[in-house]
Amino acid sequence: MNKTIDFSKPVIALAPLAGYTDLPFRSVVKNFGVDYTVSEMISSNALAYNSEKTKKMLEKSPNEDPFFIQLAGNKTEILIAAIEKLNEIDGIAGIDLNCGCPAPKVFNHGSGSNLLGDLPRLQSMLRTIKKYSNKQYTTCKVRIGVDEKIPIDIAKAIEDCGIDFIAVHGRTKKGAYKAAVDYDAIAAIKQNINIPVIANGDITDLEKAKYVLEHTKADGIMVGRGAIGKPWVFHQISSNNETISNELKKEIIIEHLQKMIMHYNEYGVVMFRKHLHTYSKGYDGANNFRDKVNTITDSKEMLELINQFF
Structure with a gap:
């Protein structure tokens, strides 16, 4: 049985970010007081039509519980086919509908934040998930409008569908x-x-997390881009302590690399380069370090370089 989410205290979640919040990254932050994690955005189309790459994106780490799958889509029949695939997989606590992605290719396809401009269609998608999913939770992540801000209209339309909770990104689609x-x-x-x-x-950071909770009276916070290059932000928020030792940072960076190699084999080294670019921000000699990182394909060599630099 999946763990339930306890809303009696502020919940801390990792936002889905395409290209970043894959299984290795989620398994690292999960150790730092993250209450639930969400997969990268998954196209209901790709899932319905059995894409191999998509199947890999459904995998979760043993420590991820509760774990949500985020679906993007705009056609009920395809959404149903995708949900039926998810219904066969254990260990998924809920399905989250993406109603916020501002990327042109998602928006122009009628998915993501496009749904905010057509609330009846958004409702029909949520009701479909609610009706066909065998998971504990149905949720969605929204922005506050397409061009104009209509936060309350959006929220009420969503609440009417009987969903369990909602994550709100406080920008419009246009605000990117x-x-x-x-x-x-x-x-x-x-x-x-x-x-x-x-x-x-x-x-x-911790200060901003406190401010947002105080100002919005929300039931929790979701951190996305703020965790890239500093996954320890979750440790700072959950322990209510700004300080973090360099030793711990280095340990986390190395653990992240090891998880990448476990998940993607040697190609994980190449994929880890972009993470090292953000991890090295603000350090002396970061540019030189990044130049070296960009040529390394061997995991031992990468580990040595990390040990020297950090």
């Missing part, structure tokens, strides 16, 4: 990742609906 996050809009959603609300958007 640059506009200021509207924490007032998240606070308004919290005041107007009766299901738990998780606040998301620009939460980068």
Whole structure:
């Protein structure tokens, strides 16, 4: 039986980020007080049509519990086929509908944040998940509008579908990742609906996490880009302590590399380069280090370089 989420204290979650929050990364942050994790966004199309790459994305680490699969889609019949595949897999606590992705290829396909411009269609997708899924939770992650902010309309439409909780990124689709996050809009959603609300958007450190919880009165926070290059942010938030030793940082970086190699074999070394680019931010000699990183394909060599640099 999957663990349930305890909303009696603020919940801390890892946001799904394509290309970053894969199994190795999620298994690393899960040790730092993250209450639940979510897969990278999975196309219901790819899942329905048995893509091998997609199947690999459904795998979870043994420590990930509760674990959610995030689906993107816009057609009920394809969504049903995808849900039926997930119904056969144990260890998934819930299905999360992506209603926030601003990427043009997702938006133009009618998925992600496109659904915010057509609330009846968004509702029909959520009701489909609710009806056909055998998982404990049905949730969704939203933004606060496409071009205009309509946070309360969106939240009420979603609550009407009987879903369990909602994660809100406080920007519109148009705001992409640059506009200021509207924490007032998240606070308004919290005041107007009766299901738990998780606040998301620009939460980068302990101080910001406290501010967002206080300001929005949300039931939890979800950290995405703020954890890339510093997964220990979850340790800081959950332990309410800003300090983190260099030893612990280094240990985490090495563990992350090892998990990448376990999951992707030697290619994990190449895939880990982008993580080392962010891990090395702010260190002396970071540029030189990145140049070296970009040529390494051997795991032993990579480990040696990490040990020297950090």
